[in-house]
Amino acid sequence: AAAEGEPAPGPRPVFVVGMPGSGIENLARQLAVHPHVADAGPLDDLVMQLRWACDLVGGPELDMPLAQGAASIDFEQLGRAYLAHTQWRAGDKPVYLDRNADNYACIPWIMQALPGARVLHLVGGPMDTCFANLARWAGREHGWSRDQEETADHYRRYRALMAHMRGLYPDRVHDVRYDELAENPAAALREAIEFCGLQWDERLPVDAPQGGVPAGQWRRYEDKLGPLRKRLGALAY
Numbered sequence: 001a002a003a004e005g006e007p008a009p010g011p012r013p014v015f016v017v018g019m020p021g022s023g024i025e026n027l028a029r030q031l032a033v034h035p036h037v038a039d040a041g042p043l044d045d046l047v048m049q050l051r052w053a054c055d056l057v058g059g060p061e062l063d064m065p066l067a068q069g070a071a072s073i074d075f076e077q078l079g080r081a082y083l084a085h086t087q088w089r090a091g092d093k094p095v096y097l098d099r100n101a102d103n104y105a106c107i108p109w110i111m112q113a114l115p116g117a118r119v120l121h122l123v124g125g126p127m128d129t130c131f132a133n134l135a136r137w138a139g140r141e142h143g144w145s146r147d148q149e150e151t152a153d154h155y156r157r158y159r160a161l162m163a164h165m166r167g168l169y170p171d172r173v174h175d176v177r178y179d180e181l182a183e184n185p186a187a188a189l190r191e192a193i194e195f196c197g198l199q200w201d202e203r204l205p206v207d208a209p210q211g212g213v214p215a216g217q218w219r220r221y222e223d224k225l226g227p228l229r230k231r232l233g234a235l236a237y
Contacts, residue, residue, distance in 0.1 A: 002169055003075065007116020008083055011038075011090030014196050015046075015119045016097050017104035019158055020142060021132030022124035023178055028099045030189060031120075034201050037193075038096040040089035046098070046106055049081040061141040062105050070109055079113035095196055102141070104158065107165045111172060119169075120192055121162060124178040126235040130155050130228055131218035152231030159235070182215065 016024050016031075032039035044060035051058055054069035090096035103110070110117050124132075130152060133145040144154040166173050174195040181188040186206040193200055218225060229236040 002111035002172060003079075003113065003115045005115050008079065008114075010083065010087045011094055011096050012116040012118075012197070013040075013083070013086065013114060014095055014097050015103050015107075015110060015117060016099040016101075016122065017107075017119060018101050018122040019124065019129045019133065019155065020101050020145075021136060022101070022122050022129050023181075024099050024101050024122050027120070027122050027176060027181065027192075028097045030185070030205050031097060031192060031196075033204050034193060034198060035203070036094050036198055036201075037196070038090045038093040040086060040096045040098055042100040043086060043089075043098045044100065045082055045085045046100070046103055046110070049078055049085065050106070050109060052081065053078045062102070075109065075112040078109065079115075082113065095198060104162060104165070107169065107173065111169055117172070118196055119165075119173045120176055120195070121166075121173060122176050122178060122181075123162075125215065125237065126155060126159075126232055127218045127225075127229070127237060128178075128215060130232070131221070131225070134228070148225065148228035149231045152228050155232065156235065179215065 014037075016028050018024055028039045031037050047060045047062055047066070050066060050070055050073075053073040054066060056066055056069055058066065086096070086098065104119075104121065107119055110119065130148075133142070134148065134151055136145070144150040162173075166175070174192065176188055176192050186204075189204055189206075190200050193204070222229075
């Protein structure tokens with residue numbers, strides 16, 4: 001269950017999450033034009049403070065021992081530690097963005113540790129997003145992206161998990177669809193800004209985002225992506 005009560009004093013975090021390659025950086029750049037929003041970058045602090053709370057050695061990636069250990073921690077303490085390490089990045093702005101894409105797997109702990117936090121989930125098209133990951137060099141934590149079938153399996157798990165998260169926390173997890181952001185950026189940004197508890201500002205950009213996942217780029221390589229399309233099944237669009 002999500003924690004209830006008043007948010008902690010000081011700037012409030014908004015987590016911008018999604019699959020790598022979905023254009024999270026571009027969304028954060030657009031939102032940070034708002035005079036009350038700071039882009040803090042992709043932060044490792046949530047998982048590292050989770051490790052500290054669980055007394056488990058390791059890096060900034062979530063793993064099964066850490067997930068299991070998190071079942072018995074003091075979530076108020078986790079929230080205080082995360083804020084102590086990150087709020088300074090907001091400067092004098094009331095909202096700051098933590099755009100570590102992989103934090104989508106940590107949403108239950110975010111909800112329990114940080115009553116004031118919100119999650120913006122950038123949703124790209126399945127084939128566009130999977131192709132973007134196959135086409136880029138990935139670090140150790142994204143080893144699944146070196147194989148078409150593993151990428152498809154990972155995407156399906158991610159999509160199912162996020163559907164579950166939206167069902168659990170409908171008031172605190174908001175989808176931003178990349179296609180809607182490209183077709184009607186003003187409306188999509190307005191919804192995102194209001195979801196963060198802020199008023200619309202006319203300085204926000206109303207042009208389609210630059211960069212991210214070029215829609216339909218995967219079709220140029222369609223004849224090479226048979227294993228990916230087959231594994232995605234009905235999601236191969």
